[in-house]
Amino acid sequence: MLNQGKVDHLIYNKLRAWAKIRGKGRINKDKYWRTVGNKNWCFSTEDGLELFTHSSTPIVRHTKVKGEASPFNGDWTYWSKRRGKYPKTPKRVSRLIKKQKGICPHCGLYFTSTDSVEVDHIQPTSLGGKDIYDNLQLLHKHCHDTKTANDGSLIKNHDKNPF
Numbered sequence: 001m002l003n004q005g006k007v008d009h010l011i012y013n014k015l016r017a018w019a020k021i022r023g024k025g026r027i028n029k030d031k032y033w034r035t036v037g038n039k040n041w042c043f044s045t046e047d048g049l050e051l052f053t054h055s056s057t058p059i060v061r062h063t064k065v066k067g068e069a070s071p072f073n074g075d076w077t078y079w080s081k082r083r084g085k086y087p088k089t090p091k092r093v094s095r096l097i098k099k100q101k102g103i104c105p106h107c108g109l110y111f112t113s114t115d116s117v118e119v120d121h122i123q124p125t126s127l128g129g130k131d132i133y134d135n136l137q138l139l140h141k142h143c144h145d146t147k148t149a150n151d152g153s154l155i156k157n158h159d160k161n162p163f
Contacts, residue, residue, distance in 0.1 A: 004055040122137055
């Protein structure tokens with residue numbers, strides 16, 4: 001495996017060979033390479049556009065897929081939490097699972113692929129809540145039933161004032 005410095009050196013050699021062909025055997029250093037900031041020999045334009053180097057690109061590690069996990073084994077909670085999408089899961093549910101890191105905010109337990117889940121408005125729309133992602137959460141069906149029974153959203157306007 002090549003390290004980033006080695007790749008940068010190989011690209012420099014390719015650019016140098018290209019510049020030699022363009023200059024008919026002579027390399028015009030000032031035309032293609034400049035000092036940009038504290039970097040010398042930076043392949044760039046007069047306008048300040050520069051060719052990025054491999055060594056300037058941050059290394060971002062990915063999370064390995066767990067053991068036998070497969071997008072085809074039906075574990076929708078794992079893949080929704082990991083990637084934010086799963087083929088047979090509605091986009092809204094997948095986004096909420098990812099946002100909540102796979103945890104039901106009502107009971108604190110993880111969602112499993114066998115759970116029945118429902119999208120809930122944190123502040124019920126009947127009490128002035130808006131239908132936006134910031135006001136949505138994903139709950140287990142039984143947690144949603146408990147939350148709805150206690151949040152006052154089931155009380156109708158005529159039930160509040162019996163007279």
